[in-house]
Every structure is written in C-alpha cells, then in structure tokens.
Amino acid sequence: MNKSVITNLIAAVLVVSGYFFASAILFNVGLFALSGAVTNWLAVHMLFEKIPGLYGSGVIPTRFEEFKIAISNLMMEQFFTDENIERFLSGEGVESHINLQPVIEKVDMAPAFDALVTTIEQSSLGGMLAMFGGSEAIAPLKAPFIDKMKSSLVEISQSEDFVNLVKNELERPDVLADMRTKVSDIVTQRLNELTPELVKEIIEEMIREHLGWLVVWGGVFGGIIGLIAAMFTR
Secondary structure, eight states: OOHHHHHHHHHHHHHHHHHHTTOHHHHHHHHHHHHHHHHHHHHHHHHHSOOTTOTTTTHHHHTHHHHHHHHHHHIIIIISOHHHHHHHHHTTHHHHHOOOHHHHHHSOOHHHHHHHHHHHHHSTTHHHHHHTTGGGGGGGGHHHHHHHHHHHHHHHHTSHHHHHHHHHHHTSHHHHHHHHHHHHHHHHHHHHTOOHHHHHHHHHHHHHHHHHHHHHHHHHHHHHHHHHHHHHTO
16 A cells, blocks of 8 residues: 555545544544645646546646657757767777677687688699698688687777777767767667657656655645644634
8 A cells, every 4th residue: 555545544534533523623634634635646646647627637648759859858968969978088988998809709700710711722822732631621720710810809909009099980070970860869769669658657657656755745734734724713
C-alpha cells in the first residue's frame, strides 16, 4: 500500500470518526485533510492519465513530442556541443578512451595470412615454395603469424604517435561537424522509437514515488487548516 492510499485512508477514518462521535474538530480535520490529499492525488494522476472532461489532464503522454524535442535539445545543446567535444579531444579523454585492443582481438586475421601466402606464391619465390610443398608447407605458421600481427597492431594503437594522429584527425572542423551530426542522428533515431505510453512509463517511474509526498503533505496541511477552521468556528 503506497503513501497516497494510506494518507487518504487516515483522512477518511478521521471524517467518519468525527461524524459518529459528533466531534466537529475531528470531523473538520479529517474533511480538510481528505480534501487536500484527494486534490493532490488527482493532480498527480492527471499528469499521467487523460481524464475525459478535465482539460489539461494527461499532459505527459499528450505532449510527448515536446518532451522528445526537449530531450534532444538538452543532449545536443548541453552535452554534445562543439566546445565539449573539443575539450574532450584536447584533454586526456582521447588517450584514456582509445583502446583498440578488444577490437583488434576480435578481428579475423586469417585473410591477411592467406593474402601473404598468395603474394608469395605469385612472386619469384613461388617456385621455391612449391618445391617445399607449396602453401601447405607454411600452414603451421598461420597461428603464430596471426598472434604476432595482433600483438603488433595493439602495440601500434597504443603508441603516442598513433594517438596524436587520431587526435589530429578528430580535431579537424569537418570531422567535428560530421561527428556532431551523427550523434544528433543517433539521438533522434532513439527518441523516435519512443511512444507516448513509453514516455509516460519512464517519467512515471522516475517521479511518481516522490510525487506521492504531495498527497501526504496535502493531507497534513489540509488537516492543519481544518483544525484552525474548527477552532475559530467553535
């Protein structure tokens, strides 16, 4: 049972108790508390659900296109600005984030070995290789070749010259513009996959628990106002 339901139940119990025990103070406190809690609960509910006849209800799913545009603008204007991208590239961000080893480890180097064998066979050394059994003779060298090639590529990718080369290429104005355009396209594509119902669920999950306190405090302040009103009308 959530805090909104508990608040409304407590207020309702106070109203019923005040009525049966003929206590004006208890009745007023409960009535005002119930009024404040129900009003705030209805306001929270109207954020997420469309209620026929109540203008402005269901604002989140109804205006989800504006939410999508706002999210896109936030991402592109606050996070992926040209200044932020340049700051990342000019600092230590590139050095700490460029790690091609996982990619290199997954690359299939077999075609490179096959191309090397073909090159040897078609060269002046082809005849000599044929005398020693042809390409089958150097097949055992395939695994060591691939391991050495990957090791060399990893070493090259981690060298200072390679990192500086990448930085210089990424810092070119046309590259920055293209990068920002691609990021914008990715953000837009992902946002276009959102539906009104999904937007509602995302926002509801984030803030509904906290909005429940509006109901609680609505009941508390309503009860206080009811107490003051009962004291002055005695």
